[in-house]
Amino acid sequence: MTKTPQQFVYLLIHTWAPVIDKQNWAMQKAYMSVLNDEIERLTPKQFAQIFPVTKEYKGRKYGNKDYYTVTDWISENIGWNKKIPNGIEFLMEYLNRDVQFATVQVMHILDTFHQRQTGQDMLTAFFEPQGIHIRHINSDLGEGGNGNEG
Numbered sequence: 001m002t003k004t005p006q007q008f009v010y011l012l013i014h015t016w017a018p019v020i021d022k023q024n025w026a027m028q029k030a031y032m033s034v035l036n037d038e039i040e041r042l043t044p045k046q047f048a049q050i051f052p053v054t055k056e057y058k059g060r061k062y063g064n065k066d067y068y069t070v071t072d073w074i075s076e077n078i079g080w081n082k083k084i085p086n087g088i089e090f091l092m093e094y095l096n097r098d099v100q101f102a103t104v105q106v107m108h109i110l111d112t113f114h115q116r117q118t119g120q121d122m123l124t125a126f127f128e129p130q131g132i133h134i135r136h137i138n139s140d141l142g143e144g145g146n147g148n149e150g
Contacts, residue, residue: 005041010050012038017102020109028109032088035106039087045080051096070095 003011012035020031039047059066073093074080084090091103114122124134 005038006046006050009035009038009042009047013051013098013102017098017105020105025112029113032106032109035091035102036087039090040084042084043081044074044078044084044090047084047090047094051094051099054095054097056095065093065095067095 012031016031020028023031053067053070056064056066057068058064059069070093077093078084078090088106091099091106094100094103111122114120114125118125120128127134
């Protein structure tokens with residue numbers, strides 16, 4: 001049975017996002033690409049039917065994302081009935097627990113891709129040109145380390 005774009009996006013976010021980090025590198029890259037392409041087949045209205053914007057309302061008061069900032073961003077940048085032009089950007093601007101988890105997974109894949117291409121993670125690449133040194137802690141305590149190495 002063929003899935004609709006909405007059903008496919010639901011599966012990609014709700015079912016695949018929790019396990020994508022356990023897949024091989026080729027599968028992770030494919031996941032990110034397919035997720036982006038499938039989201040771009042939807043309008044924000046269709047996307048919100050499967051993943052409603054979280055009903056949090058005090059974001060502007062505290063400088064956080066909330067229902068109003070998300071819906072305003074969609075209205076100003078896309079429109080509710082036009083196709084989503086950039087799936088990954090849309091995920092980053094959206095407010096929904098499942099979507100945010102998938103976004104973190106995508107960011108991890110992007111960081112891994114960047115690290116494979118340049119030899120350094122995105123955080124280090126962002127801060128070093130600004131003269132800010134990032135200290136990495138060895139979390140696996142490998143090679144006899146105590147976890148405090150830089």
